Amino acid sequence: MHDSERIVEIWLTNGEKSDLPLRETLKPVYSEYKARKYTVAVFESGGGALFDGTRDLLLHNRTG
Secondary structure, three states, X not given: OEOOOOEEEEEEOHHHHOOHHHHHHHHHHHHHHHHXXXXXXXXXXXXXXXXXXXXXXXXXXXXX
C-alpha cells in the first residue's frame, strides 16, 4: 500500500491468478479502498522470462 499515492498493489502468482475463490475474496478489498478513494492495482504473474520482459520494457522506455 502506498498511502501518499493512494494506491493499493496486489500481486498474484500464476497459481493465484486462476484461483477464482481467491479472486472472490479480493472483492471486499476493492470496495473498501474504492470508498477511501484509493486505486487498487492487481498485477498478475506472466508466462514470459523476467529478464527479457524487463530488458524490452527498458529499451522501449529509452526510445519512447
